[in-house]
Amino acid sequence: MNETEVTVVGNVATPPDYRETGAGVAVVRFRLAVTARRWDRERAQWVDGGTSFYTVRAWRGLAANVAASVALGEPLIVRGRLRIHEQERDGKKWFSADLDAIGIGHDLSRGTSAFRRITQVKPLPGAPAEPSLAAAPTGVESFAVAATAGGG
Template identity: 45%
Template sequence: MNESMVTFQGWLGGDVRIQQAGGVVVARFRVASTPRRFNRSTGEWHDGPTQWYSVSAWRALGDHCAASLRRGDPVVVHGRLTQSSWVNQERVEMTSLEVDASFVGHDLNRGTSAFTRNGGRTAGESAADSPEPRDRVA
């Protein structure tokens, strides 16, 4: 398995778009990631060039992204990285970085988020694995 997996932090550049592809849901959105570097000699932070990633999230992950994410949200994305190149109408070669997401979440360094568990359990999860509700007194 020689796939490039990436994890990056960025900001949602637009609203999540939902489509049907091959009979399943796919959510598509773009994320802008701008690296920051600290220059010790000047004591200042400097932004590097912004990289834009096109993200696809399939099936339940896509549904959850559409229900949870909004333009401008800080997110963390992990998934398989691919690159596409093409020549545009002006005969300039263009490149796009695309990520097939495995995991997506809010970047909690930037704020708080509330989690709502979906109805089903994931593979290998039993009732004993589920945490007790916080408002329950023993």
């Protein structure tokens, strides 16, 4: 409650790094580059402004989906909780902006994407639930199931 949620549009600046915590919870981390663009009336063209970088973290099922779907350089829209961290290095104060992702998707104004829904397989009594992919290409299904099984 009362957390700052933002939506950021940018490009993946580092390859998504998928890991599992000691408790088996899936997490993926990557950097998102966001470059402001503005119309320069004098030159009658769009020009780039400064670039901001955000560290994006996604957890559990979202982490597995990002790892299976997102690559370096792709345009994304990220919605998440903004966290500003202050640190001191070599006597200088540094600030970093992090996003705890709630939702991540490709920016379809800049390309196309194919969506594959993940469905939950109804477990047998006493067995843990195991996710599966409907109509997933070979390789994606085994990764997504393995990636989400421990952290779901």
